[in-house]
Amino acid sequence: MDTLxxxxxxxxxxxxxxxxxxxVAAGWLRSDLxxxxxxxxxxxxxxxxxxxxxxxxxxxxxxxxxxxxxxLVLALALSFSLPVLAYALLRTGTRLDVPNAAAVAAHxxxxxxxxxxxxxxxxxxxxxxxxxYVVAMLALMETPAIVTxxxxxxxxxxxxxxxxxxxxxxxEVAREVFLSGGVVLLGGSFAIGWITGDKGMAVMAPAVVAxxxxxxxxxxxxxxxxxxxxxxxxRAVGWPVVAFGIYMPLIGGMIGLLAAYAxxxxxxxxxxVAVLAASASYIVVPAAMRVSLPQANPxxxxxLSLAITFPFNLIVGIPLYHAAAQWIxxx
Amino acid sequence: MVQLYRKKRIDIVVEAARARAIIEMIEAVxxxxxxIVPDVSGRGNRGVRDEAHLSxxxxxxxxxxxxAEAIANRIVEQSQPLLENYAxxxxxxxxxxxxxxxx
Numbered sequence: 079m080d081t082l083x084x085x086x087x088x089x090x091x092x093x094x095x096x097x098x099x100x101x102v103a104a105g106w107l108r109s110d111l112x113x114x115x116x117x118x119x120x121x122x123x124x125x126x127x128x129x130x131x132x133x134x135x136x137x138x139x140x141x142x143x144x145x146x147x148x149x150l151v152l153a154l155a156l157s158f159s160l161p162v163l164a165y166a167l168l169r170t171g172t173r174l175d176v177p178n179a180a181a182v183a184a185h186x187x188x189x190x191x192x193x194x195x196x197x198x199x200x201x202x203x204x205x206x207x208x209x210x211y212v213v214a215m216l217a218l219m220e221t222p223a224i225v226t227x228x229x230x231x232x233x234x235x236x237x238x239x240x241x242x243x244x245x246x247x248x249x250e251v252a253r254e255v256f257l258s259g260g261v262v263l264l265g266g267s268f269a270i271g272w273i274t275g276d277k278g279m280a281v282m283a284p285a286v287v288a289x290x291x292x293x294x295x296x297x298x299x300x301x302x303x304x305x306x307x308x309x310x311x312x313r314a315v316g317w318p319v320v321a322f323g324i325y326m327p328l329i330g331g332m333i334g335l336l337a338a339y340a341x342x343x344x345x346x347x348x349x350x351v352a353v354l355a356a357s358a359s360y361i362v363v364p365a366a367m368r369v370s371l372p373q374a375n376p377x378x379x380x381x382l383s384l385a386i387t388f389p390f391n392l393i394v395g396i397p398l399y400h401a402a403a404q405w406i407x408x409x
Numbered sequence: 410m411v412q413l414y415r416k417k418r419i420d421i422v423v424e425a426a427r428a429r430a431i432i433e434m435i436e437a438v439x440x441x442x443x444x445i446v447p448d449v450s451g452r453g454n455r456g457v458r459d460e461a462h463l464s465x466x467x468x469x470x471x472x473x474x475x476x477a478e479a480i481a482n483r484i485v486e487q488s489q490p491l492l493e494n495y496a497x498x499x500x501x502x503x504x505x506x507x508x509x510x511x512x
Contacts, residue, residue, distance in 0.1 A: 364466045368426035372494035376466045 085397035097295045101302020113300040121297040128286035130264040134271020135279045136210020146211045153215035157222035161187035172318040181367045181374030184227025185383045188359035189219045193391045197353040208346030308385040314377045323386035331356030331399045345407045352399035358383035413505040417481035421472040422498040425465035438483040446471035
């Protein structure tokens with residue numbers, strides 16, 4: 079069993095995190111280093127395909143047990159309920175108004191797919207297995223938080239003028255959320271992996287297994303560039319909110335870890351569910367909030383989840399949640 | 410000398426999240442067409458807007474409509490409520506076009 083320090087240093091010195099750091103430094107210094115948008119979109123599609131497919135194959139080879147259904151319900155429950163906690167913390171600990179607190183809260187109930195993928199890279203680096211259906215939990219956790227966030231904003235302002243009330247899940251938002259490219263590819267690849275099983279894996283392995291960690295490292299370089307450029311936006315956010323971007327993942331991660339332990343997941347599975355509960359969305363939820371809750375300021379919620387919580391989870395959170403999972407598993 | 414016709418040109422810079430609503434309005438009030446520049450960047454009262462990566466949240470679009478004055482007035486009027494809470498610039502100018510029947 080590694081100590082927390084060994085895990086942290088091992089994580090820090092992995093190529094994934096070092097490439098991320100390179101990107102942050104280059105972005106912050108306003109270097110003209112840039113990964114062309116089409117390539118970075120391609121890399122992210124590759125990662126969704128690979129992670130979805132591997133999860134599906136895993137599920138096919140281990141079979142569907144009762145635990146799977148319980149895990150999926152847990153995923154929905156976490157995503158629906160975490161924003162309520164986040165909202166309460168924001169309203170008491172920061173000066174954010176109702177729409178901004180509700181919008182930020184929605185981000186923290188939803189998930190960051192890249193953080194999840196990085197966590198699977200972290201586990202893969204250490205040859206620690208995890209349950210394939212955790213990928214399905216990932217897919218399910220993306221959207222319920224949006225509903226909760228909008229309900230929180232609406233409940234606090236029930237009689238307001240129509241223009242300041244959030245338009246609820248309109249067709250436009252639903253399409254944005256359920257048919258976003260990432261969700262479709264992740265879910266579709268998961269289904270294909272599940273249907274084709276080990277035979278399918280034999281076909282896909284050269285593409286989805288061997289290059290996975292290297293592609294992830296390149297993608298994290300691109301993420302680093304985005305984060306580095308956004309680091310200049312901190313002033314708009316304010317320190318109490320920045321602090322929230324760090325303590326909320328710790329609280330969410332702890333809740334996820336305990337819930338995963340309670341339903342009997344493995345060490346790897348516990349780590350990943352903790353990461354899911356700790357991470358915050360910065361792609362799907364911002365797009366949904368911009369359409370449904372336009373009074374909330376994207377210059378608060380995007381830097382908060384992208385430039386604070388994402389790097390925190392990547393560098394500190396993942397090894398920390400894993401160490402905590404080891405500790406709980408060893409009890 | 411080619412005959413020129415007086416029209417109004419409306420330039421609308423709007424964040425991508427709101428572009429669909431604006432375009433639907435432009436079609437609804439009877440403009441015969443519009444031109445879109447899908448990705449424009451610059452600085453305004455919401456700070457620097459660029460960063461087309463990841464999501465459309467910080468992306469701006471330019472929509473250009475050339476139309477008769479009556480329709481132009483309706484577009485200007487109806488764009489006001491649509492732009493509440495969103496980044497947006499609406500500019501109207503006098504222009505002259507050839508091919509009157511296209512606008």
